[in-house]
Amino acid sequence: MSEVVDRVLDVVAETAPEVREGLVGRREYETSENPSGEQMLAADRYADQLLEERLLAIDGVASYASEERADVVHAEGSSADAYHVAVDPLDGSSNLKSNNAMGTIVGVYDEPLPARGEHLVAGAYVLYGPITTMTAAVHEEVTEYVIDDGERRVDREGVTVPDDPTVYGFGGRVPDWTDDVERFVREEIESDDSIKLRYGGAMIADVNQVVTYGGVFSYPELQSAPEGKLRVQFEGNPIGYIIESAGGKSSNGEQSLLSVEPTELHQRTPVYVGTTSLIERLEAALA
Ligand code: AHG
Ligand code: MN
């Protein structure tokens, strides 16, 4: 079935230039909200429609779920061992208005959704930065590709999260952080002059900083939102899978994101991912 995973990654790579070109002229918000109660951009819907149509057309993909859709979409008749894809069509879409980096996230599960991250067979993100890249973990091997004219070209194999942290980014408003989170950031991170702030408002772009330079990205538990903001199926699991495959660590504050038991498709979770030693210290601070 790895040819199905390859095909999913090829289709996402082929679609990436159209998503990127389609951003122009789609910066306005639609009136409808997504299942997480967030306003949708025309660009969100455009990317979602392209990816749903093309991913469901792959023989071996049984269903498509998206952050922008309330329910899973099932392909006509598929075999029992087919895969189930979960997509964040446009991550960090609020960055479109300010012309900052955004991404697309894909998780390929071998169980119907919602599923635990342990059921991922692949996770990938496309980063619409100065150049368009894809970082993909397949069977725990992480590869970075440059996407050139819809083709994914290997740029770096055996990608690993650096052991020495140098960047950090925590989402949410500081006054809304819990005491444990604030204490950790103040005492364990800001006191370390080798670690600097890198937070750009798109999970994918911020995660790619951590994968490149080592450190931590988090959208933490908040006083106003103990489950944080990011979604288990579409953001936490695929990114957790990539980070753990690259030798880093993922956590919801207590356990690996991949072992979080999802009860509903759009469930949120606190997210802490990055250099293993730092995430271990963070879990100890939140215990
Ligand atoms: P999306 O655009 O898919 O809803 O994701 C936005 C998420 C994530 O990309 C980012 O880390 C976070 O929202 C930023 O939230 P704030 O704007 O609250 O910082
Ligand atoms: Mn997102």
Ligand code: MN
């Ligand atoms: Mn999104």
